[in-house]
Amino acid sequence: MSTQSGGSVIELFLEAARDVSVEDAAKRLGLKFTGRRHEHPQPCPHCGGTDTFAFNTVKNKWNCRAGDAGGNDGIGMAAHCEGLDLHRREGLLEACSVVLDRPVPSQAGTEDADAATARRSRLEERRRLNEARAAERAERQLDYRERERQKARSIYESAARVGRFGRLVLDYLEARGCGRIGASQWLRYASELAYWHGNDQRGRPSKLHSGPAMVAPFINADLEAIGCHITWIDLGCSPKCRPLLTDPATGEPLPIKKMRGSKKGGLIPLFGDPSAARWVGGEGIENGAAFACWESWREDTFYFAAGDLGNLAGPADPASRFAHPTLKKPDAKGALRPLMIAGPMPRPGQDPEDAMWVGEQVTELVLLADGDSERVVTAAAMARARARHARPGRAIPIVWPRPGCDFASMAAEAAKRVA
Template sequence: MTAKEMSSATDLFIEEARAVSIAEAAERLGVAGLKPAGTGESVGPCPACGGTDRFGINTGKNAWNCRGSAEGGGRDAISLAAHLGGQDVKRRDGFLAACADVLGRPVPDGEPETDAARAEREAKLARVRAEWAAKAARQQREAGDFRERERAKARGKWRAGADLASTAGTAARRYLALRLGGHDLPALPCLRALGAEPYWHGDDEAGRSVAIHEGPAMVAPFVDPDGVVIGCHLTWIDLAAPKGRPVLRQGDEALPTKKMRGSKKGGLIPLVGFVLNGDRIVPEPGRTRMAIGEGIENTLAVGIAEGFRRDTLYAAAGDLGNLAGPADPKSGFAHPTLTRPDVNGKERVLRVQGPVPKPGQDPGDAVQAPDQVDEVLLIADGDSEPFATGAAMLRAKARLETDGRVVAIAWPPAGADFADLLTRHSEAA
């Protein structure tokens, strides 16, 4: 085979790999253990770096992401294969090896390619591209429909909840008192309570969802920048258990006692300083400062500590990813101590997403500050991995800082959050 023929065969090989969808590649690469997370997305442990829910694929967007990856994620099967196989796509041999993993066959060698074989390959590639384009369009429509259905369900669940001031809200009020050292709280009109909320996890032999627990739950809305409820955050309550939340397990697996439904990205959980305005939840005029952290309890603890300032909106982001937003892949760095095994069992340095926001990101990629806000206090958790959390908080700071707006970060002592500190202080008093 001449150099020109070899180049043509390799180019076709690469183009064929590029036409493979994330869903097809994930199946071919043996990605398993992912669970549906709404809007065409599935999440679970990363096959390359572990964790429990740091990895996800979105078939509607043809994208993957991993919070343990410096790159953060990608929008093609080749980058997914490179992440799972530890390949460096900046090197030609690494890029071709990733293409080979996607297609499940080796890179073309020196065997000559006949005109007939070339024509067949090109025709096959054209068919694959056309099929993928049609499939992607269909999945995008289905994902949009699914997203709207999930948002409607989440909205309905929040609306069905009882006000915390009512008798039905007693368990939620006592839960917050337990987590916040018994301190008085202002009215929390955006938080609601459900008396007997099922906790769904896994399927039975017939493929039907199974409720492994049922009990009282606190439900909070996620609202977009226009104040529309797009999702809800659920916290199951067991006042006899540690921190007031039930211990949920399936086999050896510890399950989270908090879940989210509908959409959360780009939305925030309004706590104090927001008002109900018809079907929308909007900031009170005159509140030009915002205090926001990952969790509800941590933000309320800071509010208690500073006396719930009248100029401040208190809100939660739901999780660190929504607070920080995606990172610029170029800002990733090697963790100073942690490593992880690759698919071949070789220990590799763990890459951490960096402190620089991804350029050109969409406002819906992470929580936004209302236009009236000119000062933001970011509330950090001290009980999370410090290097990744530190980079994420710096990323949030850089993302939310604009002309005329200042952003600061509040850090609790290592190994604690502000709600823990408040409880300890109350117990010691």
Template sequence: MSEAIKLFIEDARAVSIEEAAKIMRLTFKRTGVEHPQPCPHCFGTDTFSFNTKKEKWNCRAGGIGGNDAIGMAAHCEGLDIKSREGLLEACSIVLDRDIPDEGERESNEDRAARKKRLEERRLQNQADAATRADSQADFREKERAKARGIIKAATVLRSVAAPPLGRSYLQHRCNSFPDASWLRVGANVSYWHGQDERGGPLELYSGPAIVAPFIGRGLVEIGCHITWVDLHQPPKFRPLLFGLTKKGLACGLVDWVFGDAPPLAIDLADGLYEQLPTKKMRGSKKGGLIPIAGNPDARRWVGGEGVENGTAFGVWEGWRGDSFYFAAGDLGNLSGPAEPSSRFAHPMLKKPDAKGVERPVMVAGPVPKRDQDADDAMWVADHVDELVLLADGDSERVMTAAAMARARARHARPRRIIPIVWPRAGYDFSRMAVETGE
């Protein structure tokens, strides 16, 4: 590899997620550091996002993510970053310049200057990475402290002192609720979105919410999961919240305020406003899980992505005394990252490449990534000998099946059985529970 190519790659490694996203013309929200949007590679509505503060990107549909601009560009363009060609193409994208000609001749002076610059770039990259790591660690600890504060301020769901809306929500969504102390309810939990005139966080809404802890090994609280509740908004029974997009701001529209009528359907379709998620996570979720009912000392664990599905399945089972029920929070935390070589072409879904040619969507495969960190997915206690994994039948089938197979492979241990339970096609367990009344 020529010095020109080495320097080209090092220059690309220095490009931030934000700089690359602008070059790639990805969508930025008007405020905040998290920017969800349809994945340029896997489609979906908000399955892809990048974070300009944490220097991370993630695709929930593809079950893949990373912390550098090169990997983000490779995923968005369907490039194989493990190949020389794919790596250089991804570098070319984030730098917005052509790949150098390896055959060009350099003088001794130019070569010496290039080597010096390459070494300086490497050292600077290392220093920047260390600074980012320190900043991220500080940010993560502050977020965990905020999460613990939210949990502490909420009341145990089963308590007579808890706002009844939490139990009513689970009754509507799951036909019942667990008689356990893990889940909590807050009467007025703030929903932060956007910034005020001084650049501080802006409270868009405050209302009742179910608060669930994320726990790591040792049952330490590392974060929390918040689900806002509105029993006047079936079938999900969560409030309708909207935000003004960057495109809407450019068109001269004003921020949506809670209590206003919902934006016009045409404005939502045109991307002037967006419907905001009514579930959020604070602190850390990576490697943790959400306890729903039972004791983690149990030898049988049962869980899937969301609290509602785990609760509905527990209700259907009658909350078995030998089981611990949990939720992973999302599919990526349930299954962990995939080995890149296990990626495969979706048998049906296709998308146009940069030249407009229809190509199959690539799916994160069923093989767990080699040498991954212990907290790359939720933890499962070593004593568990039966792990029941709950799949979502209303998610894209092929991608979900691959992720569930990856979860089973990741959590496999000698003498541990791991059945994967699927609901009816097009359903999740929560919807099945409501429609069957069981």
């Protein structure tokens, strides 16, 4: 009888240990959370090396290239990191004790109790050290992020309101097929804004270009500027009316748009009031403005841009990843494999900052798809955006331009035909 109850205590102990995820086991083992997302490469605590070992908190997997080991359980990972043999009962129990962070219920059949105690205090010390390091890193990132936000705000605040001044922005939007706008309370104009790229010989940032630019804010739900979006303008450069800049070192073309500060969770207001019940927008400023022009700048509508597809749709549930029906790419061995696409389902348990905010009062959210981006990728992202922003009583139609076009190019074409 007593043996049986002793056995069931051990069974419960084993069962509890089997429930410990790779993420929780990593915390108990004092492993480093190095990655920005879910993958955390680092030296293997058992085999050494540099980035030989990694665990993934979403896939619930770990592997060690140096030790040629891996799996999808916390116990296995603890055994590998601590050099315990799972084929022996004492090794298994000790690994369970590590992931549960508590002693084996009965010391019978385990390794020496002193060794177990020593191990626990060593792991405890490693955990404390890593927590302190992580806190320090988070602090530094916060400082950096706040400085970047301040820079972005000052770029935006020192730019002129578009209207009586800054006609170049209005000319630019007109040339891009967005019609003639009288003014915008959001868009601004900088007559001479520096484009920084790379470093000079002394290691200081070097100015590649300086010229007129359209400046738009990224705002959060409190309507505070958290970042800014800059588009340099050159009306002489058709059809996109933006200067052509290339990397002096490689000759590669450079993006003519830049974002400063934070964009995550924010959005770029274009026209109208965010308290409106109808919102219309997509990835880019020109696309949203062209569509707005096409429907004659509805008074009841707030027009916005998300800045990019990721900020429009948010992260995908890894389980909804799928193979592209036609596109393939070579794997490490050169064999062609279907391209894997981020799926249509939002990742469960997202932060509000994982994608742009939408006012709770919005009952119609019109999402504009980008026709000149890859169709399947865009369609999956648009479906994901719809799922993420869905609320009872809210309609979310998705509008597609003609294949291969965007609304801005369609509008520009139409304007040419009329002229």
